[in-house]
Amino acid sequence: MSTAGARAARAASVGVAETGADADRAPVVTGLGVLSPGGVGVEALWRVCRTGEGEFREVTHFDVSRTGTRIAGFVPAEPGAPVPGEAARLPYLLHRAVTAALADARERTGVREVPTALVLATTDSGGCPGTEVWRAWSEGGRSHPNAGWEPYGAPVVDGPVVQVGNASAAGATASGVAADLLRDGVVERVVVCGVDTVTETAFHGLASLRTLSPRGCRPFSTRRAGIRISECGAAMVLERATAATAPGYARLRGWGSSNEASQAARPDYEGVTKAVRRALADARTEPGLLDYVNAHAAGTRHGDIAELRALDEVLGDRLPKVPVVSTKAALGHCQGAAGTVEAIMTVLTLARGDVLPTLGLEDRDPRWDHLNLGDRAPEAPPSVGMTISCGLGGSNVAVVFSRD
Template sequence: MNAVPRGRDTAPSVAVTGLGVLSPGGAGVDALWRDCERGTADFRTIEHFDVSRTGARIAGFVPADAPDAPAPGRPGRLPYLLHRATTDALADAEARTGRRGVPTVLVLGSTDSGDCPSAEAWRDWRDGRSPNAGAGWTPHSAPAWDAPVIQVGNASAAGATALGVGADLLRDGTAERVLVCGVDTVTETAYQGLASLRTLSPRGCRPFSTRRSGIRVSECAAAMVLESSSPHAYAHLRGWGGSNEASQAARPDFEGVAKAIRRALRDARTEPEELGYVNAHAAGTRHGDVAELRALEEVLGERLPRIPVVSTKAALGHCQGAAGTVEAIVTVLTLVRGEVLPTLGLEDRDPRWDHLNLGDKSPDHPPRTAMTISCGLGGSNVAVVFGREA
């Protein structure tokens, strides 16, 4: 979808009416915001599989806040996180809009295709008809969505791509309400794979730092409800764009990132000078941060130093397939609260970027339009534009 983004006359914005999140900072948007502001995430040693040969032993985990929550590595961990986030997001949307019982499509962004149940499988599981019933956590209520499930799996860009797919379903009149969720847990397969690519850092994510050396993996479930229109919206998803371009599988090229940014701005009918905030992918890799900032310079030119460019991965870690969705929630909260949080850990920022505002300087005005960027293995790049107004 949206291979060549359309203009605003045929691709109107969609309303963001509900939010739900379980992050390493805790449950809810206030815990997420507090973590991004103060760095309170639950980072601890991985214990459910052997990490002795990976060079990195720490990951971010959603803190246990319910007695029935499966522990990391236990059956049902991912469905539990998915169920909690989507239920909270839909309840939020229903409370804000007063619209209940609306057929809801789930668009799921995840790198884990084996542990994401369909609506039918989930109901079978809940009602004891599934062969896996009793093997782990069983939901106590129906899933928040009761319509088709679409799964997106383009690595770390999955959560952002899911937002674009959801927006297009609404624009085309295919769906009345879309529930987008990015979700991933810390699994041995993904962790060992990232270790083999030498992308893990024992020091964690240090975006824009001279000592950046890779990522720290985290689990997360982040959900956003999208609707065609609503007077009760948090903000509006104005447009999105993507590209699939890289010369090396494990690092983005600036040309590919720049294409995604340009396409998103065009789809949103937004000029570069309108942007007041960028939530960068900025995972703290040696080459990725450089490529992304170069792409922003390519598109935004002399305006870039006046726009806060922030990475939340220093606080949250890299939430894998959920990264694009949870960072989109931070972007929406930035517009709603009118406050720009800094990139944490800038004590040793790379001097090449001393001229940029990495969230360490308050903007002249609260941002009204913002962009979030996600980059995935294999050259998948996605940018999503949000605005306070449609």
Template sequence: MSGPAVAVTGVGVLSPGGAGADALWRACAGGGAAFRPVEHFDVSRTGAHLAGFVPEEATGPGAPPPGHPARLPCLLHRATGDAVADAARRTGTAVRDPAVRTALVLGTTDNGGFPSAADWRAWREGRTTVPGAAWEPYAPPVWDGPVVQVGNASAAGATALGVGADLLRDGVADRVVVCGVDTVTETAFQGLASLRTLSPAGCRPFAARRSGIRISECAAALVLERAADAPLAHLRGWGSSNEASQAARPDPEGVAKAVRRALADAGTDPAEIGYVNAHAAGTRHGDAAELEALGEVLGERLPFVPVVSSKAALGHCQGAAGTVEAIVTVLTLHRGEVLATLGPAERDPRWDHLDFGGKQPDRPPSAALTLSCGLGGSNVAVVFGRDA
């Protein structure tokens, strides 16, 4: 759906790098993330024993530990609350305004213990306390618009951004909080291990010896509004496709379709794109398919456009990957600085001519693209710009 750009007015994030945008930036710049052994379920037969966790000092005292059913809603509440507060500071508006309909769009791969839209609505209206519901103490009473949940695997967070933008364009809400959130669950970990997707070496995007992913927990939220003074950036448009030749492998043509649709929706020429935050999870086929797709769309310009993977620093944040990587993209536009992909000392020689963020461009990018690919062929691209 084509329409006007929307403003990104606030962000909130709890990642393996810590709490807040500055901690996220430091982790992606090389400050390190909190990868540690998984201890809340048995991983002895998986071949991979580490995952990324939000550090204890970031969640605050008394936060539910990994494996606790309240862990996900606690992270969700913290990230969305921080994002709304950041937007209020930036725009000078109230956190709660009866005249502003605020919607919530959630991107996640986890339904266990997750509140449904009906649960959120009943809680907000005081019709039930849902005795024993682990999420109840963490539910922020700010949503007076619709609550939408998106669950298309690793593309969920990026899809949620597109859904949020369309809610604003259609006039369904005046403000949308988009949050990608996931924790490290036994179901996801063992499922990915059975697909031979997990790598003991972690995510090594674009490397010659890349062999898979390392999953992480994360909650990353962005506030979208129709118009605002001095926003962080603008979400210009988005596009998606559902196309793959094999369920666990992105298809180059499917990814290229999503990118072309996003550019068309954004009214942005491929020549304007000065930065790409790629899905680039470090899988053998996924990285190659994505770069092939970018080559189809960007053509001869591709070697001159920084293509960066945040997963080398953060791990694969599952349903939150699209939103946390969107925050990195927004910060890149806002700060005018391109961070390099951490790692690959031994990059795949096929891509020696490409720039994985190792050098600063002659001028800061004014438009950027972020990509997400999910199991089953779900491909999503989102275009951001410094200006609308």
């Protein structure tokens, strides 16, 4: 059994929130950095999730005429930045996000020279081998062909560099891997970065699965018919909870995963249920303490049903009181970065005590009228939140955060 599995099994017999020494081991989120279709920075991310006014436009750097949809989400153009389709686009987003997150962490905690790892989540397996690029850049190398983004200055990464690639669940998995590195004492600090661009391979692959929708992501809607993909670079700094660490945004309490589905392109509720239960067990948190969920909810016909059924299995009669929000209605589906940017939205929600609604609920599916999809104010600001991600092939991951 893996370290995470053993920890989850041990915690399953407890079923209560962490206290004492166990609570002190929960990693602290100290820094955030993001480039999304809303723009650069967490305020731009928060704004687009509130208003839906992001950068969605026609794909022009490859032919999409036979796919049935032409629109994708893009990080707004910046002077001198590599444009979509250029090889340096992905590492540019990666390093801008990581640099911003580390700067945010330094501002909150002070400059501390501690062993730091990188866990990189991406579905890109071709034009930019992310870990190779990162290592060459962080060590000052200039020989790599995708090194056009070096002017931003290299943060020091002297711990493991791990790349995670389990499709749309990669970003959430990366957060869990980072938590295990910290809880097991491998390093003192981990940068989790989810990054993906709009590539021809991904776009046409998803189109061949009939997953793309010309109307965009419409979670929980009667007219939901699939996803709209977006590019994104999102980074989160996690640190061991020590006396030297100032209070951060939130704590990562636990995570859980499963690999179970009867059809490769859609999740089953049984697999999602297992991931949710395992995450709560690893966090030593009773289901009754959960008061916010940032759902995967990509707006597919079967996926939204499976996820809400899984939450009903775990939360039962309490589910209508828990805000269940999808930010994909505002951001689109950020692919391998989805789990990271949605974790950041979960952390910001807990830190700010404000729940943003799922956008586009004008034609919500009536079978969910009894649920709070972020369109009703919660009884109190949430203190324990969960983000859920589901990837192609049956990969389901849930991560639990708390406000303190």
